[in-house]
Amino acid sequence: MSPREDTVLSTMQDVPLLISRILTHGSTVHGTSRVTTWTGEGEPHRRTFAEIGARAAQLAHALRADLGVGDDERIGTLAWNNAEHVEAYFAIPSMGAILHTLNLRLPPEQLAWIVNHAADRVVIANGSLLPLLAPLLPHLKTVEHVVVTGPGDRSLLDGATAQVHEYEDLIAGKPTTYDWPELDERSAAAMCYTSGTTGEPKGVVYSHRSIYLHSMQVNMAQSMGLTDQDTSLVVVPQFHVNAWGLPHATFMTGVNMLMPDRFLQPAPLAEMIESERPTHAAAVPTIWQGLLAELTARPRDVASLTQVTIGGSACPPSLMEAFDRLGMRVCHAWGMTETSPLGTVARPPAQAVGTEAEFAYRLTQGRFPAGVEARLTGPDGERLPWDGESAGELEVRGPWIAGAYYNGPAADPIRPADKFSEDNWLKTGDVGTISPDGYLTLTDRAKDVIKSGGEWISSVELENALMAHPDVTEAAVVAVPDEKWGERPLATVVLREGATADFAALRAFLGGDGGIAKWQLPERWAVIEAVPKTSVGKFDKKVLRRRYADGELEVTRL
Template sequence: MLSTMQDGQLSLGRLLRHGTTVHSESEVITWTGSEARRETYGELGKHAAKLANALRSLGITGDQRVGTFMWNNAEHMAAYLAIPAMGAVLHTLNIRLFPEQLVFVANHAEDQVVIVDGTLVPLLAKQLPELKTVRHVIVANGDASTLPAPDGVQVHSYDELLAGQPDTFDWPEVDERSAAAMCYTSGTTGDPKGVAYSHRSIWLHSMQVTMTDSMRLAQHDKALAIVPMFHAMAWGMPYAALMVGASLLMPDRFLQPAPIAQMLDAEKPTFAGAVPTIWQGLLSHLDANPQDISHLREVVVGGSAAPPSLMHAFEDRYNVPILHAWGMTETSPLGSVARPPVSATGEKAWDYRYTQGRFPASVSARLIGDNGEELPWDNESVGELEVQGPWIAASYYGGKAGDEPDPEKFHDGWLRTGDVGKISPDGYLTLTDRAKDVIKSGGEWISSVDLENQVMAHPAVAEAAVVGIPDEKWDERPLVAVVLKEGQSVTAEELREFLSDKVAKWQLPENWTFVDEVPKTSVGKFDKKRLRAFHSEGKLDVSQL
């Protein structure tokens, strides 16, 4: 092999040493409800060392899984660093999973230790006796005595456990291809599936987030990480921030519009990331309680597409640009970001911003048609998106049975995303739907996402979700579930008329229902499976026009 270059491991231990020394004055800031508690990255390095020593004392000596059942805060950030850097595997447990799913993922991953925030103890306590491999629970930011210990499980106070530990740790040399962290999918179509990220994949993904045309995090930034640290590794923001020295603002459990607005006012972050439902709620709050948020140079939205009306509202009324991003647990998660090309200005730039974005160099993409053929990037041909790259999963974690690729999700070394869309010649992805959510009516396809965006453009509508329901004549027709803004009113007839010049006549929905809230998944996406179930069970009051 012709090369004159050194070969160093891209490990999270290396990233920890770098970020907590070179960027020792940057901060992780945890919101407490009315003010912030602050910890510099230098202090965070010592904090992580104490945690690593404590975990060693509990028998974590190899690649055992250590679960976190936590909000976004400094203690969770210390776990993000200490657990993988010491050679163990961080497993971020989704606090919003259904109880049976939480039990499944903890047992499937074989978690041996769980770190839990005090306010979440009541949630964990109900399932703890069913967690077969957990031997230790560490209670942070709360009273450990409030958690009853099942037989064979020891409960520890986080502060007391760390109090006597050294603030240095001999971080081992870890193989960059070994597992560093695990996330499980939200399990909307069956048991959640485990994805084990390697040190190398996290490192390369962090470089994408910071150094390419993606989030563009830099040392001068203060990033508000609203996206949960249990949701696809908070989109890579914690590690990316450490890499470049950006400070992190952690909201802990204060995720409602009013406290988020208070955080924005007090800390003036320059960057933020969260799912669209968070920004919809914040927009309503700001419209009722105006404040200057122009310190936000950019907001990244992922998890599901942001309605164009939401993007325009933030830019026009608050001078804050919203940037679309696409990804999934299996892609670490960022797969594309909708930053327009330099040549695009005005309305042309908006056309690009409505897409899910352009793929970076390390992500290869292709579209596969109904007959298995690869489709061209012509911004017209629609097929299922498949992706490949160094931070994209090649299989799911199979536990003791191994990691055999699931043919429903992996195809000749490519990840089948389940997303349907088109790609432009210059590499911009536009998703029209999830494969399971596309509505087939009279042999023609209707995009539920397009209909949702058009309905949510109405000034009286807060949220709208569209699903296909059975129809004797057309096979399927769209059903629109609408949540109205507080104090607003509009009829189904008026909404249908509002759509009449925006979509083809045959796509106009006849079926409408008004609901207090659209059901959502554990990560804040519209739960269309539950919405379809509500309809089939007769739980929705449907008007047919």
Template sequence: MLGLMQDRPLSLPHVFHRAERMFGHKRLITASPAGERETTVAEWAVRVRRLATVLDDLGVSADGRVGTFCWNTDRHLELYLAAPCTGRVLHTLNIRLFPEQLVYVANHAEDEVVFVDRSLLPVLWPVVDQLETVRTIVVIDDGADAEIPSDPRVRDYEELLAAAEPFAGRFSVEDENAAAAMCYTSGTTGNPKGVVYSHRSAVLHSMVTLTADAFGLAERDVVLPVVPMFHANAWGIPYGALLAGCDLVFPGPNMSPAAIASQLERHRVTVTGGVPTIWMGMRPLLADHDLSALRAIICGGSAVPRALSEAYREAIGLPMLHAWGMTETSPIATVSTPRSHHAGWTEDQRADARARQGQAVPFVELRIADPDTGEEMPWDDEASGELQAAGPWIAAEYYRGEGGGAQFTADGWLKTGDVAAVDRWGFVRLVDRTKDLVKSGGEWISSVDLENEIMAHPAVAEAAVIAIPHEKWTERPLACVVVKPGESLTADELLEFLAPRVAKWWLPDAVEFIDEVPKTSVGKFSKKTLREKFDGYSLPS
């Protein structure tokens, strides 16, 4: 017996038409070099319809890849809907990739056109001749003074839109499993690998961002996505915000802590999200801004230091909302919202709970397994294993089969590369990345836990721990520490601070004070760079 429900595809045109019809009055605000721009969803929707015609006029094929090389802006949001709603595939190019990686992913995806913010043109243009399938470069003039090359391949975004008639009908994508967007992984060894999101996965993922125990996006929210729109579709926030009917505020190219803090205050933002390094930079400015409208500061991309979350709680009464995921998980897989079983806990215990990656959101399944045997491990918060994920917005394979099946189990689960323990309520606690664990004398040291304890020191701004080869113990931890401006700290003082907080054999064998922890293209700590920097480092005997 079959159910008697209508069979309607889960596709992004529904998100567009819902926003256009119901939330046309809502605001879209974008900061740019030319100043702040405000428009409405209704005005934006007309531009999306014009852009749909432009993609036809440019000859982009039926499922052609539409590259974007843009900041977080309302113009980028136009591309977010126009490309997939016309059956094309949105390909957000990471603006911080090395040139050879940028060329690789654009060629591997076979991008046909690239839309680029004028302020980013000097980054893209030097490699344009190496982009084998790109026929057209469309420049979005954001008010920057970068020179626009005189080249027949270059077109002006506003001129194209002005000359195009708005698409008049309803957008339609009949196959919900058709590709909607793609992102390439970052920070991996070898070439980046393509993750292709379907319309179905994008819609389902957007719906979960509206649930109370995820982000709880609602019509009354004002949302500022700091996480880049080229990074796993900005964690699904743009689509979720349109689905809910939120006001959206975009930071544009000025990603400085001062600029973001100012926007949060000026527009009474209620929900924002970004990686820990963003919030570390803004922490000294908290006393200078009224951020009382905020109800959620989503933090992910790497483990959130407990000390950072608590610093925000103490300063503005709002700790971080910890989330975990990866490009391959669309990316939201867990969120650490408070649960009823936390109610009787002490403040210190609740702070520990907030520092965990949280519980799987609906429709995502997680398990931990022995990486060698594949045996599933118990959820007792003591056993740890590789975290594996399955669900309707979890990748089943990489584009073109890159990487073979090495990152997927025989029964189809994604091997995340994270080592985790899970408590009896299903709250995940990441121990480390498998490649970042320090194996000392046959025992594992969690670089994440050690970093959290180091960053709890009031004089420490940032810290990263890496493994250094050791003749006796195989590996030992080296702490790379950034001291806050105006503060002073010695290695002995730091070790004395750590002594009562971690096991004696976890104490770093050496401390190196550095100016800044290097970052990846999406703002995470780049331990790969640190390992290269300290290659051949000699630990004290």
């Protein structure tokens, strides 16, 4: 609206939403809350929020005064979840610089590409990660300083051209308070690169505003809903979408953090749950699978842990049931780097609680919070209804959702058309349905879905149905060109040892017990030795499509 004759101005204060506010609040009002870091032997390391606040101020002074870090400069962190990483989380954005968390699981050449693309000038690294960092350093063109925290062999950095600093030496004696600048809440605070399996990694730059609002959402009772009575075991890495926003959210309400550092194996995780008694934990399903096996083999007292947030990929129903039996209530959530990540949380609606429908609701990706608008777009760009039936690509919009990717300092962000709609909604690349009451069920990735005669066929649905057949150990379904229908599904299966290929029987199985509609049943079939996988273990369907195009597969047509 343009100002008019009778415009009424709000009389509210104009106070920006800044990470420094979360820091100051957490380290005063919740000053006695603690970050506990696992050390693998002996007592864990404990630091209060008040101490974290004081040390974050010292770190900011050191970065500014000793290392000359200016506004908007990128500071990389190559670190596990620990107290020093939390200090960096708050000090760097609060002083006006940008926290750039580096994913230590990436192939080294991709990591180097990302550091160079972000033009990080400083890297704060855990000593235990120097074996990864040292050989990379010569390829990092912009890194002038390396700051090392915790145990680890410093001699690995001998001969580095970057200056090497001890974290503790650097911050020692610095003032324990800092006059945090009153930044624009829309200014850049942190960045994280997506590790897409195709194309170059893409940088997402979070703002103070987006992180602050996301933290409030995480703390809402309908989301994670933690309070200062809780201790959260933050297994999801701090280098992975801000550890799902937990360090910021916990500081906002005084939730204690239990940080596993590099001890992410099932045995130490079980041990820290038993001895530190967290009430909440957050991690991807793989971690929980391992923990479950450990707890089955060697039972522990894990009664404190009553709430478990699972995201990253879908939680298998069997895993959810197993955790329920242990008294750990699983709450499913969906998100991605571009959504900060909180997109949905699967708390069942009031009317389903205590009924048979409850478990089905918990297996969905969940419900959108008020801050996330959602819509489904069909094969021809049409809007689809929230009827729980119509499958389309999920598009989202909101104050903590990306609307572009980073394109280098002083450059306008880029908005690739396959990632952002014309009206600037994020195209998630996920295909699914939304129920009338707002529950999202993802069925496929948009790049894997089969577009057959203007309708979509879910490759994942076909694969799951195939893998339910006793003769099939693995199955991958990909779209292949078809003259009549545009695309049709090609079913590739890995057979159980000793089984023989009977594609007609498999096809009949799909249409019968598999519950697949007739028009969706594959005509093209092939046996493969193994499903090709990406470096992170996902099905690599690109490879299968190429093999098909190159005539490398022996295809039977029914």
